[in-house]
Amino acid sequence: MIYVNDSGFMSNNATLVKEKKKAFMSIWKCHDLSELNEFLGITIRCSGHKIILDQKAYLTKVLDCFSMTNAVTANTPLPHGYTPVTHTGNPDPTLWTQYQAIISLLLYLMLGTHPDIAFAMIKLSQFSANSSKEHFEWAKYICRYLAGTQDYTMVFDGNTNEGLIAHSDSDWAVDINNCHSITGYFFQVSQVIGLMALTSPKNHSPLIH
Numbered sequence: 001m002i003y004v005n006d007s008g009f010m011s012n013n014a015t016l017v018k019e020k021k022k023a024f025m026s027i028w029k030c031h032d033l034s035e036l037n038e039f040l041g042i043t044i045r046c047s048g049h050k051i052i053l054d055q056k057a058y059l060t061k062v063l064d065c066f067s068m069t070n071a072v073t074a075n076t077p078l079p080h081g082y083t084p085v086t087h088t089g090n091p092d093p094t095l096w097t098q099y100q101a102i103i104s105l106l107l108y109l110m111l112g113t114h115p116d117i118a119f120a121m122i123k124l125s126q127f128s129a130n131s132s133k134e135h136f137e138w139a140k141y142i143c144r145y146l147a148g149t150q151d152y153t154m155v156f157d158g159n160t161n162e163g164l165i166a167h168s169d170s171d172w173a174v175d176i177n178n179c180h181s182i183t184g185y186f187f188q189v190s191q192v193i194g195l196m197a198l199t200s201p202k203n204h205s206p207l208i209h
Contacts, residue, residue, distance in 0.1 A: 001039075008036045042112050049159035055113045056150055062105045063147055066140060073148030074141055077120035084123055087132035099131035102139045109146070113154045117142055119184075164188070 001008050007024070011017045025032065037044055045052045063069045103125050110121045120142050127135045170183040 003040060005030075006040060008039055010036070040112075041108075049157060051156045051158065052153050053113045053156070054153040055109055058112075059109060059146055059150055062102075062109070063143055063150075065105070066102060066143060068140060068143040068147055071140075071144045071147050074144040075148070077117045077142050077145045078123070078138065079141075082138070084127060084135060084138065087127065087130050087135065089130075089132070091130045092133075095133060095136060096131060099136050099139065100128050102136070102143075103128055106139070106142060106146075114146070114149075114152075115154075115186075116149075116152075117145070 001010070007030070009017045009021050009024070011020075021032070024030075041055060041058045043054050043057065060069070063071075103121070106117065106121055107125065110117050124135060124139055124142070165188040167186045167188075168183065170181060172181045
């Protein structure tokens with residue numbers, strides 16, 4: 001996998017990984033960082049057939065940025081039944097900047113290792129163009145949830161042999177602001193074992209950075 005100038009080589013064959021990495025480095029100038037344990041702010045650990053991912057260090061910085069490190073924790077990303085309402089007033093430049101900042105930072109967590117906040121993030125990100133103080137407070141509510149789940153990780157089990165699995169769901173005309181229907185998609189690879197507390201791996205697979 002390659003993102004701009006960061007690349008990672010993965011296989012269950014350590015010899016093959018080293019060969020491919022050597023061939024890659026013979027063409028492009030780069031540094032060998034040995035075993036892959038971090039990629040784009042995502043910590044990567046291995047235990048047997050399982051790959052364990054987390055963004056705890058990144059999350060800590062996000063919480064600190066918005067003074068939410070010691071916030072009272074919440075049990076869910078958003079309260080049951082909460083539906084954000086469109087802000088019809090004039091945009092507040094300061095609030096708008098803060099809101100877009102918190103949304104963009106939390107979206108990276110969602111895309112990386114926290115699919116549990118996906119619904120809440122998609123709902124609130126719809127108001128990035130003209131957010132209200134209420135929207136910003138609910139974005140911080142998501143931070144309260146994350147403050148209580150900092151030790152959660154995403155675990156992929158490569159021993160299931162179930163391959164790629166896709167799910168979809170829809171909610172007809174659920175949006176009270178414009179009556180739009182919303183459809184969602186969820187894809188699994190190597191069976192995601194949900195979000196689990198951090199564990200200390202005993203075995204390591206040959207992931208090379």
